[in-house]
Structure formats: C-alpha cells, structure tokens
Amino acid sequence: MTTFFKTLRTVLAVGGIAAAASAALAQGYPARELSGVIQWGAGGATDVVSRAITPHVEEALGKKIVLQNKPGGVGAIATNFVNQQPSDGYTVLYGAENPQLHPVLGISELDYSKFYPVTIIARGVVLVVANKDKPWKSMKDLLAEAQANPGKIKMGSTGSGGLPFSVSSMIGTVAKMPVTAVPFDGDGPGVTALQGGHIDFMIVGAGAAAEHIKAGRLKALAVLGTEARDGVPPITDAVPGIAKYLPWGPFYGVFVKRDVPEDARNKLVAAYKKAGDNAQFKELMAARGNVMMNISGAEAEAFLKKWQSVTAWTYQEVGAAKKSPADLGIPKP
Template identity: 50%
Template sequence: MKIKNLLLGSLTSIALVTSGQSLADYPNKDIQGIIMWGAGGSTDSVMRSVTPYAEEKLGVDVIMTNRSGGVGAIATKYVYSQKSDGYTLLMGAENPQMHKVLGLSSIDYSDMIPINILARGTPIIVANNDAPYNTFEEFVAYVKAHPGEVRTGMTGNGGLTSIVLAMLESQVKLDLTPVPYNGDGPALTALQSGTIDVMSSVIGAALDHIQAGRMKVISVIDAKENNLLPGIAPITDTYPKLSSYLPWGPFFGIFVKKGTPKEAIDKLVAAFHAAAENESFKQLMAKRGFEIMNESGASAEAFLERYRSVSSWIVYDSGFSKKSPADFNIPRP
C-alpha cells in the first residue's frame, strides 16, 4: 500500500510539474484564429491587420481561418466546442450579442472571456451610384413611391444590416426587398454591380469604394457628422429620436472560451493590447473610420453587457426576435 501511494504521489507531482511548465511555456505551438465573417469584410480586415503585431509578442503564428455563416453562430459554436486552453481564438464582431434572442444559438459573449475589444465602427447607408436619390430624405420618398422595388443587401438577422434597418423602421416604414449575403464584402460588391440598390455598412468596409467613386453615401447613422465623410448629414438631422440609440455600431474583438487558464489569458491580453497600440494599426483604423477601443477585463465586459442590452431590445421591439431578452435576464437599457 505504501509503495502504491508513493507511486501515485510521484505521478501526481510529475503531472503538476508538467502542467505548470506547459502553462508557463504558453504558447508553445501555433494558435488558431477563427474569423466569424468572410474574406474582404470589415471583421476580416481588422483581424488580419492587428494579428501580425500580436504574433510578434506571442512568438508563434496565429493561423487565421474564415468560418462564416449563421450570422457568426457557426464560428462561435466552433470555438466553444474546442478545448479552453488558449489555442483557439474567436475573432468576432457584435453579432453573438443578439444570438440568444434571435434563437440562433445558446451561446453569446457572456460565455466567453474578452481578450480585447479592439475597435468600433460607425454605420452608414450606401447606395449604387445610379440610384435616383442622394440623401436619406430622397431615399425615403423614392421607397414610398416605389414600394418593394428597392433591393437592399442583408447579412442576416442580428447582423449590422438588420439592426440598422430596425432602428430606421422605429421611425419610418420602409418597404424594401431584402437580398441575403454572407457578409458585407460580397454585399458591397453586389451594390457596385447594381445587383442591389442600397445597404447599410460600416465606414471602414466601404470607405475605399466611396473614395474611388464606386458608390455613394446617403446617410451616417450617428448623431454627428463624420470627418471622413464631410457634407453627409447624420441620421438624427432627419429623425432626432434615434439619438437615444446612438452612438451605436459594430465592434471587433478577440475572445476565448471560459475556463481558459489565467496564464494564457494574461499573455493573450498583453499581446493584443500591444498590437492595438501599434502606430501603424492605429493609423490604419483611423484612416478606415474605426475608433480604437483596446479594452479588456472589466471595462470590456461592461461594454459587452450594455451592447447586448441595447441590441437585444432593439430586435425584440422590432418584432423579429424569437425570444424576449427578459427570458435571459437581459435588462432593458
């Protein structure tokens, strides 16, 4: 018996030492980065811009893979199904914060640990250059005169396009024909070709196209004019009551599954914090119209909770959620 206990004690000690060394050596292999939207969109652009600077601090590669679909639910579920060891990162946008009320998933960011909320964007309404309207007021008048004729790009319930449309329809009824796309990248391409007529996007994803004259902006979904889009009126000039929702916009962040060891979290937080402070990244984000946040810990969690509250109740009040936010103890803002 004594020999058996001695052997068990030795094995336990070896396991503890090995485990300690493993955590201390983290990361000792490449890390997976799962991007929840497709190539060419705003989430993809932000993640592929910031990650090389984090790799310098981590000393390993982050192998990024796009896993789009289900308004971000496919990527979120995949990461949640992996080990909580810090080797699988969710590189996401705002969408999971509405997944529960939309019935898309039982998982949202409250089931994850925010490594870094990197940046946030400002939504805009963009139109095909040949569209017979140049302002939001002209757009509304045209839609009313041609019900069901205007085609708008949609990235699914819970995506930016659906939230912005819900905000607008809290003030004015818009009879549009939705055309589904798997991310804002493909939708913006369709807008340029004339397959669709109008869509909501974020400045960062559409700015190059706007500056090259491939599409036009008819409104900024904010309470103030944006410096990158001089002369374009904010939506509150037309609908002042929308100021209660604003500022609102997509955000981009890095997450890991709850249960990930603190040592791994600390190293990831430090690496992505340094990456978000890189001057080249900050300049790129400013040029593309994104506001750097670089939040982690309690401040990131508070931001996520407020965002979930505002967005979940918007979709519920608009009538396209499957469940009430109250079912998940999400307070009304």
C-alpha cells in the same frame, strides 16, 4: 504502510506531476502556431480589422496565427466552432457584435458570456451606402423612393442580428422603409454585389466601405449618428426619431474559451494590447472610421453586457425578438 496511504501518495504524486506539466506547458506558451477564426467572409469589416491587427500580434507572441474565414449563421458557425475546440489557447475567435444577439433571436444559446474577451479592439462607425449610379443624394431621397415603390429597392443584408437587420429595424420603428432584403455571408460579399448593381444600398461598417467611397465606387448617404462625419450627413437628418437608439454601432473583438489556462490567456491579452497600441494599426483604424477601444477583461465584459442590454431590449421593442430578454436574464438598460 497501509493500502490507503500508498494510494494517497500515488494520487498526490500524479497530481504533482500533472500540475508541474501544466505549469511548464503554460510557461512555454505558445509553443506552436495559433488558429484565428474570423466570423465573417473575406473583405468585410471584421475581416479587415482581424487581418490588420494580426501581424502585430504575431510579432508580440513570436508565433504565426493562421487565419481562416468561417462565415455563416450570422457569426454562429465560427462561434460554435471555436467553442468546440480544446481549451488550450491555440484557437482564437475574431468576432463582431452579432453573437450577443443570438439568444434573443433564437439563433443560438451561445453568446460572449461563454468566452473570455482577450480584447475589444474598436467600435465601428455605421454608414448607409448606395450604388454610385443611383440618383439619391441623401437618405431622404432613398426613403422617399422606397415609400413610393414598396419592395422594389434592394438592401444588402447579413441576416437576422446582422448590422443591416439591426439598423433597419431601428429605422422601421420611426419611419417607413419598405425595402427587400437580399442576404449575403457578410458585408464583404454584399459590398461587392452593391458595386456590381445587384443590390441598391446597404448599411455597413465604415471599414468595409471607406476605400470604395474614396475611390468613387460607392456613395455614402448617411452616418448612423446625430452629427455629420467626414462630410457625411447624420441619419437623424432623414430619420430624427432614430436618435433615441443612439449612440449605437458594431464592435470588433478577439475571444477565447473562458477556461483557457490563465497564463496563456494573459499572454494573449498582453500581445493584443501591444498590437492595439501599434501606431500603424491605430492610423489604419482611424482612416477606416473606427474608434479604438483596446480593452480586455472586466472592462470589456462590462461593455459587452451593456451593449447586449441596449440592443436586445431594442429588438424586444420592435418585435424582432424571438425570446424575451427578461427570460434570458438580460437586464433592461
């Protein structure tokens, strides 16, 4: 046998062993606990959704998922961290919508196109909430005081690309809202500051504020929509021009690196799908004002691309984009 054929046989043997080992590894997945990285801080809407669904996923997978909050950079810190981990399916990203805007805002080149959507769990309802001691009874009252006293009203913010930034930018194109943004690492810390009177109002996902509103610790001035919800008037009552951007809202999803082995990825999809169908979880999500989606794969990717297109071009329109969506290959909606 020539040296060439000996070498070829060796290569094929090694390749066969590697393929068998890979198949065995995938077959035994998950063999240990997983790490779940949450983009935002404790107590925020993303954190609440992540911690609510995880026990049901653990039951389906048969393994523990250790959750950790990695806030910062409007979600970029956690997203970059997960992207740097091995592509073995043992690190999952619990994220919100923000990374879809990072390229157009010049925050990061990394968006969800570099990840596989295990699930888009739900989309959130957006509320404008105020400190309970403020005299405002409606969004109209807030706007009237902001216009009469420019810069004196303090709005909780989560940075460029965050929910308050996005919605206030939309409002700013059709009405004057001269407020001062105060940054926080997520809506959880912002809502805490709001209750303490350190800021005056905040635009948040309903999940982060629902219990505080029920308990009377915060008051809801408006819902981001064209119709009232649970007795809260639509924002279009005060800002009718914003209707051109609606419907719009945040979303919550779970992602892994795109090159995670297919078998491991499929097991994650099945586990999160089952968890999303859990009656107890669905009841909790509805109580917090979220609309269940529970989609993955191609359906989720189509949703992500449409959301990015609408929002990125809105930012371009209001002058908030640092990079043109066209230059980034993001089509107009």
